[in-house]
Amino acid sequence: MVLLSAWSLYRPTGMPPGPRGFPVVGSLFSLTANIHLDFIKLGKKYGGIFTIKLGSNLAVVLNDYELIKEALVKKPTDFAGRPRTLSGEILTEGCKDIAQSDYNSTWKLHRKIAHQAIRAYASGEKLERLVHEQAFPPLQEALEESDGKPLQMKQLFMLTVNNVLGKLCFGHGLTLEDPEFKATVQIFDDYSETVGKGLIADVLPFMKYIPMKATDDLVRISEQAFAPWRTKFMEHKEKYDKDNIKDLTDYLIQEQKKAVEEGVGDIEKLTDTHLVQTIVDVYGAGIGSTKETMNWSVVYMVRYPDVQTKVAMEIDDVVGRDRLPLLSDRSKLPYYDAVIHELMRIRTVLPLAVPTKL
Ligand code: HEM
Structure with missing residues (x-):
């Protein structure tokens, strides 16, 4: 038991700082249903990049715009892999999809x-x-x-x-x-x-x-x-x-x-x-x-009816009422564009993105 506990708490040297957690379960039980908010709190303590043990998985959390951009935008292939999980295997009939499969020729x-x-x-x-x-x-x-x-x-x-x-x-x-x-x-x-x-x-x-x-x-x-x-x-x-x-x-x-x-x-x-x-x-x-x-x-x-009115007025001005909006109208609808961005920020549907593996 002692060896198992020591092994389950082991972290390779050079990993970013983070909570130590408990043997076997790591920090699983200190997280709530709003994991993204827990990560924001941990980010305040440990910084824009920290390590957390989630059961047996040692995860590195990026909690900073520039770091996320570096990983997902500037080095997309380095971070294109996905960790293998049992749910992933079941849902993708043995990792045969795109979203959950690892980075390989298939x-x-x-x-x-x-x-x-x-x-x-x-x-x-x-x-x-x-x-x-x-x-x-x-x-x-x-x-x-x-x-x-x-x-x-x-x-x-x-x-x-x-x-x-x-x-x-x-x-x-x-x-x-x-x-x-x-x-x-x-x-x-x-x-x-x-x-x-x-x-x-x-x-x-x-x-x-x-x-x-x-x-x-x-x-x-x-x-x-x-x-x-x-x-x-x-x-x-x-x-x-x-x-x-x-x-x-x-x-x-x-x-x-x-x-x-x-x-x-x-x-x-x-x-x-x-x-x-x-x-x-x-x-x-x-x-x-x-x-x-x-x-x-x-x-x-x-x-927010005042925002609704401003969006409607902008669409009326730029698009009018005789046709439907086109993609080319987007640059002429800055307020509407900003409202959509804010909506996706404040009520993001995927707050943690999908985990990646190096
Ligand atoms: C508001 C709308 C949407 C949001 C917020 C959203 C968000 C995301 C996010 C965060 C990822 C993971 C990206 C990554 O890990 O690199 C993703 C992947 C993906 N999304 Fe969307 N998505 C949206 C709409 C769509 C639509 C309309 C489609 C299909 C036409 C789509 C198809 C996919 C696919 C196939 C992947 C997997 C791509 C890959 O792993 O390479 N999504 N999406």
């Missing part, structure tokens, strides 16, 4: 292909068309129908973001009444709740050998969540037409077929599981972050 290939597909179907004018055609009409319809009465925006934001991503990934959107949309909402809520709880084995890896309900729940919910995406992927594969590549899924299948035809070593990196995981990443990472930011925007606009 990751680079998938990231490159996903970027190319997003550039091809959701950048510039194509992004504007996606938003104008998929997000705007359901909002406009709901506002007209509400006739000035209070309106619940949550479902509508889920629908609009779902439709933009649905069109990008699979070439179609849904309506509020669609059974498929209702099922998507239910799956997304269950998935977010289960994933949000995490697994004790993520911080104490030896616990993965002990059967736990939380692990079984995560396996079950990820199976449920991936099934519809897998079905849509297979439908796309059956109907694939190389002369009509219309969405991100077609694009990924095209790259898979090219690798098979050319017989290159990329074949084993472009399995169906890898491609479905890329779609899950784009869809999953896009939905929660964007809809929550939109939900908060309404809360703050209601809370």
Whole structure:
């Protein structure tokens, strides 16, 4: 026990300062549900970079703008790796996605292909068309129908973001009444709740050998969540037409077929599981972050009506009421741009970013 305790408290020399914590669990029990606020407090004591033991994981926390910029912007490939966790492995079917996988040639290939597909179907004018055609009409319809009465925006934001991503990934959107949309909402809520709880084995890896309900729940919910995406992927594969590549899924299948035809070593990196995981990443990472930011925007606009009026006046002045905003209007809407930045700062949806590994 003494040796185990000493080993669990060991830190290599040269690590930044930080709380010592307790044997085995480290500082896990001194953290609250608002870990980002705990880290701000620890930053006041230990500075912009400190070390903290989270169970068996020795983590270095960057708590300073310049340091974060150096790590994530100036040296992105040094910090592109991800630590392996049990949840990560379950959710990515063995680290076959982009967001949670380590930095290696498979990751680079998938990231490159996903970027190319997003550039091809959701950048510039194509992004504007996606938003104008998929997000705007359901909002406009709901506002007209509400006739000035209070309106619940949550479902509508889920629908609009779902439709933009649905069109990008699979070439179609849904309506509020669609059974498929209702099922998507239910799956997304269950998935977010289960994933949000995490697994004790993520911080104490030896616990993965002990059967736990939380692990079984995560396996079950990820199976449920991936099934519809897998079905849509297979439908796309059956109907694939190389002369009509219309969405991100077609694009990924095209790259898979090219690798098979050319017989290159990329074949084993472009399995169906890898491609479905890329779609899950784009869809999953896009939905929660964007809809929550939109939900908060309404809360703050209601809370600060003077800001709401100034934003509306600026949009009226620059864009007018005869057309929808374009990306090129952004530089002419400095107040609105600042309000969005402030909103993402004060109600950041990912306050800790995603952990990286050297
Ligand atoms: C308000 C909206 C959003 C916020 C705040 C947000 C935030 C983030 C953050 C903090 C990361 C981790 C970056 C890193 O560790 O380097 C990330 C990764 C990612 N996001 Fe978003 N995101 C948003 C919208 C979207 C949308 C709309 C999409 C899809 C179209 C998307 C897809 C992804 C993907 C695929 C990754 C993984 C990238 C990688 O690991 O290389 N996100 N996002």
